[in-house]
Amino acid sequence: MSSNVKRLNEYWTDIYFHMHYPHKEKISHQVIRILQLVEKKEEVGVNEVATYLQISHNTASEHVKRMVEKNLLFKERDLLDERRVLLHLTQPGKEVLHRNTSLDEEKLEQVMNQLADKERAVVEQAFKLLSEQAKTCL
Amino acid sequence: MSSNVKRLNEYWTDIYFHMHYPHKEKISHQVIRILQLVEKKEEVGVNEVATYLQISHNTASEHVKRMVEKNLLFKERDLLDERRVLLHLTQPGKEVLHRNTSLDEEKLEQVMNQLADKERAVVEQAFKLLSEQAKTCL
DNA sequence: ATAATTATATCGTAACATACGATATAATAA
DNA sequence: TTATTATATCGTATGTTACGATATAATTAT
Numbered sequence: 001m002s003s004n005v006k007r008l009n010e011y012w013t014d015i016y017f018h019m020h021y022p023h024k025e026k027i028s029h030q031v032i033r034i035l036q037l038v039e040k041k042e043e044v045g046v047n048e049v050a051t052y053l054q055i056s057h058n059t060a061s062e063h064v065k066r067m068v069e070k071n072l073l074f075k076e077r078d079l080l081d082e083r084r085v086l087l088h089l090t091q092p093g094k095e096v097l098h099r100n101t102s103l104d105e106e107k108l109e110q111v112m113n114q115l116a117d118k119e120r121a122v123v124e125q126a127f128k129l130l131s132e133q134a135k136t137c138l
Numbered sequence: 139m140s141s142n143v144k145r146l147n148e149y150w151t152d153i154y155f156h157m158h159y160p161h162k163e164k165i166s167h168q169v170i171r172i173l174q175l176v177e178k179k180e181e182v183g184v185n186e187v188a189t190y191l192q193i194s195h196n197t198a199s200e201h202v203k204r205m206v207e208k209n210l211l212f213k214e215r216d217l218l219d220e221r222r223v224l225l226h227l228t229q230p231g232k233e234v235l236h237r238n239t240s241l242d243e244e245k246l247e248q249v250m251n252q253l254a255d256k257e258r259a260v261v262e263q264a265f266k267l268l269s270e271q272a273k274t275c276l
Numbered sequence: 277a278t279a280a281t282t283a284t285a286t287c288g289t290a291a292c293a294t295a296c297g298a299t300a301t302a303a304t305a306a
Numbered sequence: 307t308t309a310t311t312a313t314a315t316c317g318t319a320t321g322t323t324a325c326g327a328t329a330t331a332a333t334t335a336t
Contacts, residue, residue, distance in 0.1 A: 011265035018272035102147040126264030127149035134156035
């Protein structure tokens, strides 16, 4: 059973290796992780960043500051609690995140077009299923 | 049609966001990319690293040196051309790579177990299909 | 054989990145 | 009014990333 899981992971990493975008930007891993967090979660502030990356709040604050300077994020004050900051992706932030975590759309489209209709449907269904179930993880 | 691809990418990033391992190590993006390259490609030397990351050969050489010092990689001389170095992952290198690019096996197993037999089969088949097709990409 | 090419490695240097403790500020809660 | 919470900033230290210049050793071309 767990060999199933290992096999799935091998497929997973193969897919990413062969279909990711070319590595252009010199970007740090922490920055990518912060972009992912901000994209996928509602109401992310500096503290959530610190907890998620297991770093101190001041370091998290500096990451955010640099990322704002680079126009990857922008800040909004929480109207209900003005101590809090709410982070959002800018358009360049979305693009950087996309190029560093998604599959290359051209390649993906090409690969999908090589599949038969039934196979394409299987892929779609599988990804949908798995992403829905994934959200139930703690 | 391209909205299909965008949807697939949203599933893809959702799956990774919810099922990746917790972020423990402070590791750079370049280091992960090098680990990926060495794992997935045969016969990787310093020059392949430089080309893949679009950096100069001396920088690539220093990456490799540091990664060897940290016991993530080891070097072997190419017997057919002794100028060349062949890079390989050490066990710690494999583990670091796994924790930073694969899905958390516990979470994945848990999620897979929540699915019906047919659904599980669909996921398996889809990943297999896609990874096979992905290898035909340039 | 000698010269040119190729694959790596090293040195010097520079610019950032990363992280944390200590401290500060301002908003909210007790 | 005091405590707590959420950020922010300063000082400091270490690590990372990168490149040009230069060096070495193996292979290939002449």
